[in-house]
Amino acid sequence: MEIPLQITSRDFELTDAIKSEITEKAEKLDKFYDRIMRCRIVVETPHRHKHEGKLYNVQIHLTIPGREIIVKREPHEDLYVAIRNSFDAAKRKLEDASRLLRGKVKFHEEQPHARISSIFPEMSYGFIKTPDNREIYFHENSVVNQDFSKLKVGMEVRFTETKGEKGPQASSLTII
Numbered sequence: 780m781e782i783p784l785q786i787t788s789r790d791f792e793l794t795d796a797i798k799s800e801i802t803e804k805a806e807k808l809d810k811f812y813d814r815i816m817r818c819r820i821v822v823e824t825p826h827r828h829k830h831e832g833k834l835y836n837v838q839i840h841l842t843i844p845g846r847e848i849i850v851k852r853e854p855h856e857d858l859y860v861a862i863r864n865s866f867d868a869a870k871r872k873l874e875d876a877s878r879l880l881r882g883k884v885k886f887h888e889e890q891p892h893a894r895i896s897s898i899f900p901e902m903s904y905g906f907i908k909t910p911d912n913r914e915i916y917f918h919e920n921s922v923v924n925q926d927f928s929k930l931k932v933g934m935e936v937r938f939t940e941t942k943g944e945k946g947p948q949a950s951s952l953t954i955i
Contacts, residue, residue, distance in 0.1 A: 890938060923952060
């Protein structure tokens with residue numbers, strides 16, 4: 780870390796054992812992801828419930844190149860569990876940020892759009908016309924969550940194109 784670790788407590792005093800636990804976990808994060816520029820930890824007791832007792836909340840504020848990561852987990856009655864849960868979540872968020880920086884994130888292509896150009900209900904199939912004027916066959920079994928009999932010419936749809944026996948075929952046809 781470029782800026783030394785900051786540990787802050789609100790509403791109570793942290794023991795040396797707690798401070799060393801937090802420091803140890805922060806050092807593990809720094810070894811896991813060596814581009815952390817700043818790490819600030821805030822430990823607080825936000826609520827005092829008669830039935831639940833004292834709850835602890837651990838917030839972690841991380842600064843990495845081009846991004847701020849803030850972790851705030853549900854309060855827990857055991858301070859060590861609250862610390863562990865927050866640092867586990869911080870590690871997952873650092874993994875996600877690392878994948879994003881490396882370009883290892885999967886992007887799902889949006890399904891193409893088309894309009895229903897003709898329907899033959901007696902034979903249980905129809906055709907859709909894509910924006911580039913291609914006609915693609917679809918069968919009534921390709922229609923997702925919709926009754927084939929309710930389809931009308933001109934309806935806009937999304938679809939997945941596959942290769943059929945006689946050319947392109949639409950599967951997973953969804954009404955927009």
